[in-house]
Structures are given as structure tokens and as C-alpha cells.
Amino acid sequence: MASEPTSTSGERTLQLLVRQIRFEGKGINSYELVDPQGDELPVFTAGAHIDIHIGDGMVRQYSISNSPAERKRYVIAVLRDESGRGGSKTLHERVRVQDIVRVSRPRNNFHLVDDAKKVVLIAGGIGVTPLKSMAHRLEDAGIDYEMHYCAKDAGCTAFSAELEPMRANGRVHFHFDGGDPKAGLDLRRLLSEPSQGQHVYYCGPGGFMSACAEATAHWPAGTVHLEHFKAPERIVSESAANEPVDTFSVKIASTGQMIEVAKDQSIAEALDNAGVTIETSCHAGLCGTCKVRYLSGEVEHNDCILDDGEKAEYLTACVSRARGKVLVLDL
Structure with missing residues (x-):
């Protein structure tokens, strides 16, 4: 699962049709992108992202959320961030159904490993997007997994309807904290005892990422995988050397x-x-x-x-x- 497919085309970007925009939750829209002629899109692997050229030189990265088995669409979810750099607001305000948008070919820095016996996926808010794709892949491959989706409340979750069958079969668990992280998922308890061959993947906002890092600090090297969607503050070394x-x-x-x-x-x-x-x-x-x-x-x-x-x-x-x-x- 870790290998990235190689394209046979020299084109670096794709011109894709916005076939559907759907309201997913508070401040969250999903965008379904397809080939204008209905052709298959370049293969992607679970955890991959694409760059979207929004206009005025603005480029933003968004994870693909749908199953890698689907060859004719990329689905991303975008949370409108009023305090961000403007990319999400521009997408929400300017991109419409039937628009043509320029996107990169998929790239992946957040691979599923090949030999995991069990996978734990932990999503914080909009960080669910790459993990949802992973859940689809693991489901298709018959690999044991569980997914924990942390959000303020049900109204702030994306893809609830698509995740419902996985929730019904005990794979997906929702954790709503009402805005108080202490009332949400007990990460230390969940991640207290890693088993042989178990891997954990997490993605979410800064505070969530820090909490996951602390809870997995004792896990064996190579078993913890993460992806930031905003660069964390750099810790400056005390040593000038x-x-x-x-x-x-x-x-x-x-x-x-x-x-x-x-x-x-x-x-x-x-x-x-x-x-x-x-x-x-x-x-x-x-x-x-x-x-x-x-x-x-x-x-x-x-x-x-x-x-x-x-x-x-x-x-x-x-x-x-x-x-x-x-x-x-x-x-």
C-alpha cells in the first residue's frame, strides 16, 4: 500500500470539472472533481492530497477523502477558516458547480504501511479527510482497523452519511466534546498499550496534534504516522551552534x-x-x-x-x- 503510482503522462496539472458541491457540516463543503469528458483520473493512494490553483497565484493543498478504488472522482472537504490565509474562504466563495479548476496530480506523504496487523485512525475535525480514504482502503483490504472521529458536535462532522455503515459495524466511533477537549476522547487510555503490528495515524488541528503526540510518545519507532494541515510553530533551539x-x-x-x-x-x-x-x-x-x-x-x-x-x-x-x-x- 505504500507505493505511489507513476503517471505515464507528462502533464503536471489536470483541468477538472466541479461536478458537485455539498454542505457537509458547519463551515464545511465537500467538492467532487471529475474529468470533463468522464475519463478515469490518475490513480491515488490513501492519504494522498492534491493542490488546487484557486486564482491570483493562490495554491492550497487538500486531502482526497474518497476510496482509492474510485477512479473517476476526487472528493475533498474544505473547512472555511475565517482566520486563515484566505484559501478556504476563496474556495467557498468563488468555486461553483460546473467550474473548471486546475489541480495537481495526487501526491502522498502520509502512506499506509504494507504490513500493519491493525490500524488506529484518529481524526480531529477536518483532519478526517485523509483518514476517511484510509478507512475505505483498509475496509477493502480486509485489514483490522478502528477510526475515532473527534469534533465539537454532530453538526461539525463531515461525511456522516458515508461513515454511518462503518459506525454501524463498530469500526468508526464519534467523540463530541462540546468545545472542551477534556470531555472528548481519552487519548492516553486509547493509546496506552500498542500491540504487535499495530500502527496509529492521526491528523487534526494544532492542539489535537500535540495531544496525540504526547499519547503516542511511548509507541515503538515507525508505528506512529501523522500529517499536519497547518505548520506547527517551530521550537527554537537553545544552542546557537x-x-x-x-x-x-x-x-x-x-x-x-x-x-x-x-x-x-x-x-x-x-x-x-x-x-x-x-x-x-x-x-x-x-x-x-x-x-x-x-x-x-x-x-x-x-x-x-x-x-x-x-x-x-x-x-x-x-x-x-x-x-x-x-x-x-x-x-
């Missing part, structure tokens, strides 16, 4: 070109200014679009997606910094 330098250079391995990265620049911005363009999207270390292999140098990784193995080989050009004077990029 471990901090990134203000100004550094990146070297392009193929040409030897040296490019200076200023204190107020990202690597991606410096590359672009020097005529070395790489694809970017979220600019927050959340999507992996700008992942680049580096060949030497010490990196300050500020992303939310790379695991320890990947960090030894890759950086995210939108947020990573150097801890030394030069990084050599495999470009």
Missing part, C-alpha cells in the same frame, strides 16, 4: 553555480531568482512539492513531512536552512 546561519550558499552540483541565500529568503526563492526554477506549492514544508536531494552540507529541517531517513538525503527548499556555509544540491 545548532541554529541555521543567517546567510549561506547553495551549490548546483551539475553546473557548479553558487547561489547565495539571504536571511529573509527561502532556498526556493533564491534558486528562482538565479534562474533555477523548482516546483513549489505550500511554502510551509507541508506538501513535499519542493523536495530536493542534497549531496553535502548540514541542514536545518523545518518541514512537517520528511522522516529521519529522508532527512539524511532530502530537504524541502521552501523552509529548510543550512547550518553551515554551503549546501550542495543534486540539481
Whole structure:
């Protein structure tokens, strides 16, 4: 389940028809995107997301919520965030049924592992979207799982009707806290004793993510998987020696070109200014679009997606910094 399908087409983006917009819950709309000619869409795996080009240069990432077995639609859910960067409000206000929207091909930084004996899915609010797709995949594969969906109340949940059969068979559990997290799901109790071959996946807002991290701190390495939908605040190291330098250079391995990265620049911005363009999207270390292999140098990784193995080989050009004077990029 962890392998990502490879497209045979060179097209980086798709032009998709908005076939349906549905009210799912308080502030939440779902959007069903299809090929205008009714053709099959590129394959995706559970946990994948797509970028949506909203207009005015605005690009946002949204997880695909439907079953990977469905080849003719992508369904996303968008919570209107009045205090956000404007992407969700723009989608709610401007996108209409029958519009054509430009989206990326699916990418996945939140894979289901291949060998899990049991999977626990824990969703906080709109974080349900990638986990719902996982539930469909696990159901189809016959893998033991349980899903816990945490929200303020029933009116704030998305996809209730679709999840009802899974709730009826004991797979999905709703937890409503009325706005007081202490009255909701007891994460410490749920996650107190991991069993052999058990994996946990969670996604949700910042406070929820912190609570899940604390509750899984004792789980074996490699069994806890998470995805942020907003970059958490970076914890600044107390050791100046471990901090990134203000100004550094990146070297392009193929040409030897040296490019200076200023204190107020990202690597991606410096590359672009020097005529070395790489694809970017979220600019927050959340999507992996700008992942680049580096060949030497010490990196300050500020992303939310790379695991320890990947960090030894890759950086995210939108947020990573150097801890030394030069990084050599495999470009």
C-alpha cells in the first residue's frame, strides 16, 4: 500500500470539472472533481492530497477523502477558516458547480504501511479527510482497523452519511466534546498499550496534534504516522551552534553555480531568482512539492513531512536552512 503510482503522462496539472458541491457540516463543503469528458483520473493512494490553483497565484493543498478504488472522482472537504490565509474562504466563495479548476496530480506523504496487523485512525475535525480514504482502503483490504472521529458536535462532522455503515459495524466511533477537549476522547487510555503490528495515524488541528503526540510518545519507532494541515510553530533551539546561519550558499552540483541565500529568503526563492526554477506549492514544508536531494552540507529541517531517513538525503527548499556555509544540491 505504500507505493505511489507513476503517471505515464507528462502533464503536471489536470483541468477538472466541479461536478458537485455539498454542505457537509458547519463551515464545511465537500467538492467532487471529475474529468470533463468522464475519463478515469490518475490513480491515488490513501492519504494522498492534491493542490488546487484557486486564482491570483493562490495554491492550497487538500486531502482526497474518497476510496482509492474510485477512479473517476476526487472528493475533498474544505473547512472555511475565517482566520486563515484566505484559501478556504476563496474556495467557498468563488468555486461553483460546473467550474473548471486546475489541480495537481495526487501526491502522498502520509502512506499506509504494507504490513500493519491493525490500524488506529484518529481524526480531529477536518483532519478526517485523509483518514476517511484510509478507512475505505483498509475496509477493502480486509485489514483490522478502528477510526475515532473527534469534533465539537454532530453538526461539525463531515461525511456522516458515508461513515454511518462503518459506525454501524463498530469500526468508526464519534467523540463530541462540546468545545472542551477534556470531555472528548481519552487519548492516553486509547493509546496506552500498542500491540504487535499495530500502527496509529492521526491528523487534526494544532492542539489535537500535540495531544496525540504526547499519547503516542511511548509507541515503538515507525508505528506512529501523522500529517499536519497547518505548520506547527517551530521550537527554537537553545544552542546557537545548532541554529541555521543567517546567510549561506547553495551549490548546483551539475553546473557548479553558487547561489547565495539571504536571511529573509527561502532556498526556493533564491534558486528562482538565479534562474533555477523548482516546483513549489505550500511554502510551509507541508506538501513535499519542493523536495530536493542534497549531496553535502548540514541542514536545518523545518518541514512537517520528511522522516529521519529522508532527512539524511532530502530537504524541502521552501523552509529548510543550512547550518553551515554551503549546501550542495543534486540539481
